[in-house]
Amino acid sequence: MDPAVPAPVPPAFSLLPRRLGVDTHHEPVVVLRADSPVVRAEGFEAHARIEVLGESASIVATLNILSSGGLLGPDEVGLSEAAWLRLRPRPDERLRFRFAPPSDAMSHVRAKIYGKRLAEGAFEAIIGDTVAGRLSNVEIAAFLVACAAGSMNREEVTGLTRAMVHSGARMSWPHPLVVDKHCIGGLPGNRTTPIVVAIATALGLIMPKTSSRAITSPAGTADTLETITRVDLDLAAMRRVVEAEGGCMVWGGAMNMSPADDLLIRVERMLDLDSEAQLVASVLSKKAAAGSTHVVIDIPTGPSAKVRSDEQARSLLHALQASARALGLHLVGMVTDGSQPVGRGIGPALEAHDVLRVLGNHPQASADLRERALDVAAAVVELGGLVPEGASAAARELAAGVLADGRALRKFQAICEAQGAFREPGVAPFQRPVPAPCTGRVQAIDNRLLARAAKLAGAPHARTAGLLLGAHVGDRVERGQPLFELHAESQGELDYALDFVRGHPGMFHLDLEESSAARRVVR
């Protein structure tokens, strides 16, 4: 409006960066002295969002003010690791500071909070700023909550998904048909992926599988696989494994595919929050970026699973299919029993042991995990065109055959070795059985409480921690017989999990009437 107004002068003061070595996760934090001329001249206060300008890079960071103490020299600014690694200042490079420019991304977030529909460009702005580290955790939290609980329509979910795909690397494969599978978590121990990849690739399908780490669960597939092999491969290494073996099982986070996803997931973890829109965008963005063409989605459903009712499962499946269509993906879903954990282990290494027993046709392998994995594998085999459409029985026979004759195990080991290692998962140093308080039949198991107990025992960050189930729904247990064992890598975590277990007797529902009737019969 006034052409005579000059461009803003560059900030007058500059400071030397000091690496504080403080890990604040992905949110860059800078510390300025309260008596610094920069603070005075720019009018900064604690928790302001400020722009830090280096010679070759700039960041937006959250400001902490050093009000006393000798942490910094008068000519210094302290940088957290996230700030340091984004700026990577040369020796003697000086940094300058100003208020962060108003963020378009946050205008869109506020519009969403107030129930407006967002176009794809709005999601591009939000996801772009997230990946560039320009949004604080508080701002990301607002975005996640605004998108939770059914506030996003199909077009918005697709727009968010596309924005997440565009924010990172995208793979393409020299094959017209690339299969994939994904399980909508929430069911402890449901670790079918390694078995399905082994079966599908042993049958000649192309399955470059990327998995995530745990969001709110005690273990993600990547956490579990990491106890057996390397999963932090880069794109080039992943490509070599897929070329050699037809498939892989790697952590998607190291791949820079949909990099926004991991940043959003970290904040979701802080809130213990999972929303349908984020779930769809998270799953499909990884699949689209991974170059998959045909995807099977497993939706475990049960009163204490992530998806609680068939209706909710169908809603999620429709949301997935609508956005998949818009992205050009073939997607089939299967709604599976989510009423109790699958297998015996809950926690990275404990689940890895379950997987290896199924692949090895071990006599004590968990039959439920084996059946579940074969169901998913059969769907992949059918969608992958190895049998005519609708020939489900033939698909299952193919899958079961390759598992029974050891080809799946050999393929699994070959993929692991191509990824850099094949090793036995460890065993936790601290273990403690939790006995049944009375004799009875297990009527129900609360997945959420079990998952909480496994997390409090240290899973997933403590790889061998978690719990090992001694009984499933329908099993009869004697008083004093272990319902499960808690595994931990430290006494503190074991004690904390035990404390929680003691406070939550609803974890296992024992049918006492039947048991006392049974006892009467025994007498």
Added chain:
Amino acid sequence: MDPAVPAPVPPAFSLLPRRLGVDTHHEPVVVLRADSPVVRAEGFEAHARIEVLGESASIVATLNILSSGGLLGPDEVGLSEAAWLRLRPRPDERLRFRFAPPSDAMSHVRAKIYGKRLAEGAFEAIIGDTVAGRLSNVEIAAFLVACAAGSMNREEVTGLTRAMVHSGARMSWPHPLVVDKHCIGGLPGNRTTPIVVAIATALGLIMPKTSSRAITSPAGTADTLETITRVDLDLAAMRRVVEAEGGCMVWGGAMNMSPADDLLIRVERMLDLDSEAQLVASVLSKKAAAGSTHVVIDIPTGPSAKVRSDEQARSLLHALQASARALGLHLVGMVTDGSQPVGRGIGPALEAHDVLRVLGNHPQASADLRERALDVAAAVVELGGLVPEGASAAARELAAGVLADGRALRKFQAICEAQGAFREPGVAPFQRPVPAPCTGRVQAIDNRLLARAAKLAGAPHARTAGLLLGAHVGDRVERGQPLFELHAESQGELDYALDFVRGHPGMFHLDLEESSAARRVVR
């Protein structure tokens, strides 16, 4: 479920606190060395929420991990100011650590995100944990967003309000009738409170007024008054002022009334967010805690005010009245013109000058501010029973008389002196006129953009910063005549505001057709 499980052992390791002197606002942050046995034994990772146990106090804090560098000795833990001030460890006191217990408050927040109704007990848990410093900013942000945009019904708003009242100190007065007023912000410069308090108390009403600092605006009433007098009185001092003068004008935050409010407001500021439910709870919790019985609410309404339509104003007023009734407060609302700023100044000191000119019957006093203040004062006088109900004209006459004859000014000065000071507000060292780009008539002013410019110039933290209007809607301006002046306390802030102004020509709408027609006539 297993009575034989022992209580958790106390954490095995303890560390000596080191005050880092870092201001992180109200969120306590602790820094542990990555190689500390505590981190290893407890399985902590960066951004975990951990409980820090001292001898006489415990806190929940956000963990930062020191991955390198010599910030801390091997036996030390670093504490932010918020952590230090809550724990206040004795010399040589050692601190212990464990995972923060799962928070009931956050279970309620998640329920709210998913559209559940919350009972008063849930709000008590959330507000209690907020005041106790047990929720992180990320968690508070999730709560605020979950309660925004019409997701709270009347009972929930009342429940939240009660929880906020219960969280702090409550005043009572030896008078059956205690009047109060509140303006639902969003209208720059609408600083009627000091004038209304002066008029009402000069007429003998009891008006112990507490005000807030700016939420998302360039100045709150407390910010403005602080340029004239002391506003950070404690409860006892406030009581002495009211006993002596019949009223006061203090900052509510220093009073520990509804202490949750200021904590919530800080996070709202980070998000630039205002929600109806929070607004109602914020306003009414302060009024109820202040012991008010009769309250006038001013709701400025206009296309760029906080409340944009009469319909929205009525909705807000109904929400206020419903919760006020439930709390036993008499409340009347007035919907006022919010189409443009009131007075000339926008920013703490600039608005204080406007207030003093009206009180002093200065020839250049802003007529619009004077009229607006008299409207509100008349409503207070009527609600306060000084005239029969419905005798609005008589009420206004009473108010105007006491302003015209100088009694209101003398009362204002007396209250200021009782609060500890009466001084002239300062003037900003950096000023810069923003000229009209062409001749024309001012058709509309965008309050939001003006407020943004004033904030970028430094208001409210820089007390004399902001802007001074040179023209209002309907005024004719010549090309080059100042539309407004920017005031700042630093060159950096002045430049930044000018940059913003240059990028937003929509701040003033000039009616060019009329002006060129006018020019033709002049020629």
